[in-house]
Amino acid sequence: MVGMIELEGLTKRYGEKVAVDNLSFGVAPGIITGFLGPNGAGKSTTMRMVLGLDRPSAGDVRIDGRHYHQLKDPLTHIGALLDAKAVHGGRSAYHHLLCLAQANGIPDRRVHEVLDTVGLTAVAKKKAKGFSLGMGQRLGIAGALLGDPRILMFDEPVNGLDPEGIHWIRNLMKTLAGQGRTVFVSSHLMSEMALTADHLVVIGQGRLLADTSMARFIAENSRSYVRVRTPQRERLLDALAGAGIEVVESGAEVLEVDGDKSAAIGELAARHQVVLHELSPQRASLEEAFMRLTAESVEYHAHDGQTPAGQSPAAPGQAWGSDWRNS
Numbered sequence: 001m002v003g004m005i006e007l008e009g010l011t012k013r014y015g016e017k018v019a020v021d022n023l024s025f026g027v028a029p030g031i032i033t034g035f036l037g038p039n040g041a042g043k044s045t046t047m048r049m050v051l052g053l054d055r056p057s058a059g060d061v062r063i064d065g066r067h068y069h070q071l072k073d074p075l076t077h078i079g080a081l082l083d084a085k086a087v088h089g090g091r092s093a094y095h096h097l098l099c100l101a102q103a104n105g106i107p108d109r110r111v112h113e114v115l116d117t118v119g120l121t122a123v124a125k126k127k128a129k130g131f132s133l134g135m136g137q138r139l140g141i142a143g144a145l146l147g148d149p150r151i152l153m154f155d156e157p158v159n160g161l162d163p164e165g166i167h168w169i170r171n172l173m174k175t176l177a178g179q180g181r182t183v184f185v186s187s188h189l190m191s192e193m194a195l196t197a198d199h200l201v202v203i204g205q206g207r208l209l210a211d212t213s214m215a216r217f218i219a220e221n222s223r224s225y226v227r228v229r230t231p232q233r234e235r236l237l238d239a240l241a242g243a244g245i246e247v248v249e250s251g252a253e254v255l256e257v258d259g260d261k262s263a264a265i266g267e268l269a270a271r272h273q274v275v276l277h278e279l280s281p282q283r284a285s286l287e288e289a290f291m292r293l294t295a296e297s298v299e300y301h302a303h304d305g306q307t308p309a310g311q312s313p314a315a316p317g318q319a320w321g322s323d324w325r326n327s
């Protein structure tokens, strides 16, 4: 199928280390697929195998039904930004792109087009080694766009960028997906993906942990609850119990009630003349959900690793639901 990346049992071992462990999933056109996992999860290794830069130990990965090396004019099928620093620093941005175009049978005029798309026209004649991180990322993206490919793959494209650069890349990816292209982008930041991706593939220690739409991930993992603060705790607890409203957490002055029941709680409090100091609907962050999902597969813990590196992740938590988990 045109615009598809398909992985089937993809595995990469480096000696004893299993960097990518039996990954099977598809990346579809017309949407942004976020590829998420903590540092060392195997994202870059997977992307390198997609491009034929690393040979799989087992399994298979295909682009438009073929291996990368079987593609005629591969840059017209898939463009990638893996390492923005992999540019010959002594060349100008224009020259770098021109060499890439000529080596791949792409017309020279495309160089001007992509320089314009990424906003580097004014500095096109400057040497790439003088470029800021953001300019280097833009140049790498220009290279990815050069062959006007149906599939774009970006490895941690916003790493180290300022807010303006992050905003620009986010909008560019949305535009590319809106044009019907396949956009596959890795990150270790859930918060960034929440703003960008339509679909999520999450891995930990090389294994697939989730393959789900962002909407579903949000619905299943961002718990909503109401935070209530009152100096008349006992009175409110009685009123809530009488109305069949369950309190899931209760501190000295603060109570938490699952779901969005703020109106019901407010009315109940008024009826029972309970003073409220706070009545606020809350949403637990997706960042927390992602941390919980990947906690057992983080390679290096900041403090005393409860799961030592190299050890298999524990059985998935029941709360995660098994329909979209694959391990």
Ligand SMILES: Nc1ncnc2c1ncn2[C@@H]1O[C@H](COP(=O)(O)OP(=O)(O)OP(=O)(O)O)[C@@H](O)[C@H]1O
Pocket (backbone or CB within 6 Å): 014, 017, 018, 019, 037, 038, 039, 040, 041, 042, 043, 044, 045, 046, 188, 299
């Ligand atoms: N050439 C190599 N030789 C040995 N081990 C490697 C090699 N390349 C990667 N690894 C190991 O494979 C694992 C996966 O690495 P990879 O760079 O793919 O992870 P990642 O998810 O991209 O992480 P990050 O977000 O930190 O870039 C890591 O444990 C890494 O140390």
